[in-house]
Amino acid sequence: MGTITFLLVLSFLVFFHELGHFLAARYFGVKVHVFSIGFGKQLFAKEWKGTTWQFALIPLGGYVRMKGQDDTKPGIEEEGNDSYNTKKPWQRIVILFAGPFANFILAAVLYFFIAVLGASALAPQVGKVLENSPAQQAGILAKDEILKINNTEITTWNDIGKVIVNTQGPLKFYLKRDDKYFAKTINPYISDSQNMFKEKIKKRMIGISPSGKVINLDLSFGESLVFAYEKTIFASTMIFQGVQKLIQGIIPSSEIGGVITIGKVISDASESSIIALLSITALISVNLGVLNLLPIPALDGGHIMFNLYEMIFRRKPSDKVFMFLTIMGWVILASLMLLGIYNDINRIFLNE
Template sequence: MGTITFLIVLSILVFIHELGHFLAARYFGVTVHVFSIGFGKKLFSKTWKGTEWRFALIPLGGYVKMKGQDDTKPGLIEDGKDSYNNIKPWQRIVILFAGPFANFILAAVIYFAIAILGATSLAPTIGNVIENSPAAKAGLAVNDKIIRINDTEIKTWEEIGKTITQTQGALKFYVQRGNKVQAFIIKPQVSDSENIFREKIKKRMIGIAPAPKLVTINHSPIEAISYAYDKTIESSKMIFLGVQKLIQGIIPSSEIGGVITIGKVISDASESSFIALLAITALISVNLGVLNLLPIPALDGGHIMFNLYEIIARRKPSDRVFMYLTITGWVILGSLMLLGIYNDINRIFLKE
């Protein structure tokens, strides 16, 4: 069942990505010969309105084949206003960007659905108070529920951390203890901590940890729009930073996961709850959008760079340079895929 869920989720993400390219291409009048989900041998196809829609044997991606576009033949010239190579460079950039953009839109739609259905998060209930910490000295105790900090209403544990780090000076905590609400004045202290990339940082803390309790937050449609926007932007920034930290060597290459890891994450999420599956799908959709925008030849971002060069230099890169860079791009992508699979296999054997 997990494998089926993985294939369905991946197919939807690929379909939306390629649909972005397809719709933008058709908007500019470019003929699309093939819209494929998967690579390799064709399993099923149907021609509709001049495009062959197909499912292929290897379901780990997809593509749209436009008239006049062939990475193996960079100098390909196909006459007609409906040819990709005959439209303006900025129009090609829009077509290329439309795929990743469609993934960002899909993620936002999913996050909107999560907000409406009920987003789950850690409850703002204290599970542990560190000895001699500002919280302990002020009198906070296990099972206290933080309902407000100064004038900021608190609904989730995440909001506690944000409020503490984004304010200055002492804070007034309103805490529900049993049937009573009590107020405590706490002055956070700057302490050593780690961020999500395990980097050593300094931040304001009061010395509390969450209880293992979840809370479901239901949003109105207007609130859900804001939630969807914030989560999509937050996820995009996190993935961009993750790539940056990986290049800098802060995140070790052993952390790179392949299709096995992705499949396991999706499978585990589907077994947990439908909301968890939606959340993972949204995050992978953002991931797909961000990674495709990287300036690596053979990816959308690389092709965007080629077209930007054409706009600036007023000429296309030479066929030889285009081919060498594209081959280099494929080598980089192939190496990353092999590294991901290698890490996946290592994790499996390490667990055993």
């Protein structure tokens, strides 16, 4: 069942990515010969409005084949107003960007549904109070509920961290303890900490941790839209930073996961709850959008780079350079895929 869920989710994400390319191409009048979910041998095909819609044997991706675009024949010249290569560079960039953009939009829609169905978060309830910390010195105790800091209403535990980090000077905490309300003034201190990438950082802290209590968020329509926007931006930023840290060597290459890891995560999420499945699907959708924008030839970002070059220098890269960079791009992608699978297999054996 897990494998079926994985294939359905992946096909769903690929469909929306390619649909973005397809709709943008058709908007500019470009003929699309094939819309494929999967690669390799054709398993099922249906022609509709001049496009062959198909499922192929290897379901790990997809593509739209447009008139006038062929990576194996960069110098191809197909005349006519319905040809990709006769469009202006900015129009081609829009067509290329539309795929990743569709993934971002899909993620936002999924996060919106999560908000409507019942998003959850850690409650702003104190769990542990560190010895000799500003919180302990102010008299904060375990199970205290934080209602407000200065003039900011606190709804979730994440709100507390945002206020502490982004506010200077002492903070006035409004708390609830055993049905009694009171206020405490706390002076945060700068302490050693780690970010999500396990880098050592300096951070304003008061010395408390969450109790682990989870609450359901009762969000209005407008608040659900804001939730979806913020979650999509956060996920995108996190993945962009993750790629940057990987290139810098801060994140080890052993952390790269392949299709086996993705499949396991999707399978586990589907067995947990619909909210968990929607959350991981949204995160993978953002991942696809970000990774496809990387300036690697053979990816959308690489083709965008070629078109930017044409816009700046008023000429296309030579066929020889285009082919060389495209092949190098495929080598990089294949190497990353093999590394991911290698890491997946290592994790399986290490867990046994």
